[in-house]
Amino acid sequence: MAGDPMDEYEPLNVSEFAADCRTRLALDLLSGTWAGVVLWTLQHGPLRPGEMQARIGGISHKVLTGTLRHLERDGLVTRRRYAEAPPRVEYELTGPGRGMLEPLAALGRWTERYADEVVDTRDRALSER
Template structure:
């Protein structure tokens, strides 16, 4: 599960769903991945049987990466996750921004909280049994 949960693994697997690609093409399609991280990602995906490397005997040398049969079993779930992200990405960002704004707002002002047992506000120092005066 760890191998497909990695951000760059998912991006790389998605890029390969349309067919084999060369290393440079994967870098371009992956939007921000470094060559080193892509190489590490491809090696992990190969070691887990999801990606295969095919080196052609030509000059200059050419290497392509493609999905194995096992890797192709992930095509539909990856496409579904990608569709979900496209449809819901803006909502997720809006929730994240609202949560961050709420955290910032709480940190900027002194807050009081109500306990479920008392209708009077409790100051933060009172929450742990310390009286404030």
């Protein structure tokens, strides 16, 4: 198809997504429901968990905490604890976390282009059951 956005990408060998291949790392890092949303929310600078929760909406404190722990473990965010009473904690993107913003933006562009088509197809499939 002319003008297909996939025309600009080199084809990948299927083996590049094998279970033991490092190429899957980015997919694995973003496989959780909230990881990409949390990274995107931190794009303009450090935030406290309560600020993130308010901006994101629909995420529980427990799920946000777990997501932040995973992102910190993987080196995509840093946690800064301030010695104040009460203690204050902020999270911020690291270099690799900031590097995930462009792939996330690409996913956003894909969604703008294809979301209606995907939802319509899904709805048709569900109605045919």
